[in-house]
Amino acid sequence: MKDIQNYLKSNQITLSRFFNYCLYKTNKGFYQKNKIGDHFTTSPEVSQLFGECVSIFFLILLEKFNVKNFLELGPGNGTLMRDMIKSISKVVKNNLNFYLYDKSFFLKSLQKKKLQSLGSKNITIRFLDNFKLKEEPYFFVCNEFFDALPINQYEKKNNKWFEKRITFKKNFEIVNHEIKDIFSSNYNNGDVIESSPLTDLYMKRICRHIKKFGGGILIFDYGPFKKERIDTLQAIYKSKKCGVLDHPFESDITYHVDFENLKRISSNFNLLNFGPITQKRFLYFYGINERVISLSSKLKSKNITEDLEKQFERLTSPSGLGNLIKCLFISNLNINLKAFE
Numbered sequence: 001m002k003d004i005q006n007y008l009k010s011n012q013i014t015l016s017r018f019f020n021y022c023l024y025k026t027n028k029g030f031y032q033k034n035k036i037g038d039h040f041t042t043s044p045e046v047s048q049l050f051g052e053c054v055s056i057f058f059l060i061l062l063e064k065f066n067v068k069n070f071l072e073l074g075p076g077n078g079t080l081m082r083d084m085i086k087s088i089s090k091v092v093k094n095n096l097n098f099y100l101y102d103k104s105f106f107l108k109s110l111q112k113k114k115l116q117s118l119g120s121k122n123i124t125i126r127f128l129d130n131f132k133l134k135e136e137p138y139f140f141v142c143n144e145f146f147d148a149l150p151i152n153q154y155e156k157k158n159n160k161w162f163e164k165r166i167t168f169k170k171n172f173e174i175v176n177h178e179i180k181d182i183f184s185s186n187y188n189n190g191d192v193i194e195s196s197p198l199t200d201l202y203m204k205r206i207c208r209h210i211k212k213f214g215g216g217i218l219i220f221d222y223g224p225f226k227k228e229r230i231d232t233l234q235a236i237y238k239s240k241k242c243g244v245l246d247h248p249f250e251s252d253i254t255y256h257v258d259f260e261n262l263k264r265i266s267s268n269f270n271l272l273n274f275g276p277i278t279q280k281r282f283l284y285f286y287g288i289n290e291r292v293i294s295l296s297s298k299l300k301s302k303n304i305t306e307d308l309e310k311q312f313e314r315l316t317s318p319s320g321l322g323n324l325i326k327c328l329f330i331s332n333l334n335i336n337l338k339a340f341e
Contacts (some may be wrong), residue, residue: 001028001249008168012177015233016197018166019150022248024103030252031104031148036076039252040236042144043220043279043321044080047311051083053286057218058084058139059091064335067215069138071099071128073202074145078111084141085118085125093122099138101128131205137215140206144325146262147222147254149198153231154183156191172245191229194255203262207269207330216331223257223326225276232256259328266330274329274340280322283315285339 004021007013023029036042043050058070070088072081078100085098100115102108108127119125153164155176161183162176183193206217235244237251244253263273292312299305316322329340 005168008166012165012167012175014152015164015166016150016152019253023253028249030249032106035110039238042076043315044083044143046314048083049288049291049311050315051080052087052291053283053288055084055087056286059088062092065137065215065333067137067139068095069097069099069136070141071101071138072141073101074142074148075100075102075111076107078114080143082114082118085123089123095122097124099126099128101131133209135213137213139215140217142217143220146199146257149196151194151196151255154193156187156189158189172248192231193229194232200265203265207266207271210271210332211269214332216329219262219328220279220325221257222324223259225326226260227256227258259326262328271330271332272334274337276326276328277340278323279325279327280316280318282327282339288312288316
């Protein structure tokens with residue numbers, strides 16, 4: 001940490017540069033030394049029910065799409081991909097390729113341990129070191145991927161625009177740096193704009209690929225249907241919220257994803273947007289109720305049955321993951337997806 005402290009004593013850097021350093025710096029960054037579940041959890045870690053419903057969604061699409069490649073970006077512990085491989089391979093006997101792309105060497109090692117036994121003559125599993133794609137259609141999967149990509153913040157004050165930057169005195173501090181007025185006039189004093197350069201970069205590359213070769217992208221992430229012009233940066237340290245600079249390198253830093261921006265980027269490539277909808281709606285449409293009933297009928301242990309019910313509640317509760325997380329699907333094919341209407 002001393003190297004960045006010494007640099008910032010006489011310099012300022014953007015929020016995105018600093019948070020990228022805090023999250024992904026080799027051997028130091030939060031994601032380079034923490035598995036998913038140490039400080040926060042995600043839907044795949046809550047229950048296999050989530051991955052099974054995602055699998056049902058893709059199995060339905062495979063009847064309309066000629067796709068054999070699945071690629072998850074930011075796969076965390078590898079749990080969602082494990083559940084997808086197990087579920088989809090039970091139904092599809094053709095050759096399938098499952099790819100995982102992660103910037104964290106630590107998480108990649110966990111993924112390899114979890115998935116190495118699932119490969120077969122029909123199932124290929126590969127861990128990508130860079131985001132290079134075959135000239136073939138893919139189904140991309142992003143579960144809480146975009147909210148882990150660093151952002152910049154801009155705020156309008158006294159009819160002037162300021163960029164939030166990081167410096168270091170006795171501690172890391174956020175300071176305002178005045179910039180040229182590069183935004184439209186329909187903003188009020190106090191409005192905050194959050195922009196993620198990496199989000200735009202990944203989305204453009206994925207949308208360009210879908211436009212040319214087909215397939216689609218399924219996105220689950222935190223955020224409202226319409227992002228407000230407010231500061232949504234937050235940090236989680238040991239399962240509790242904290243200030244974004246309270247525990248640098250030791251806390252997860254996140255924010256609300258701008259789904260309207262994701263849709264705008266995809267529309268620029270003339271792709272079709274389905275949703276966003278709540279995670280609860282997605283899971284209900286793709287069989288979580290039926291799956292819970294089926295599993296419960298086979299369970300003899302009251303404790304295990306109660307655990308299953310708790311998993312169901314956590315995934316679908318309107319006050320929890322069920323409504324907090326939204327789901328968006330993007331494709332070049334006009335299909336009938338009733339869940340997303």
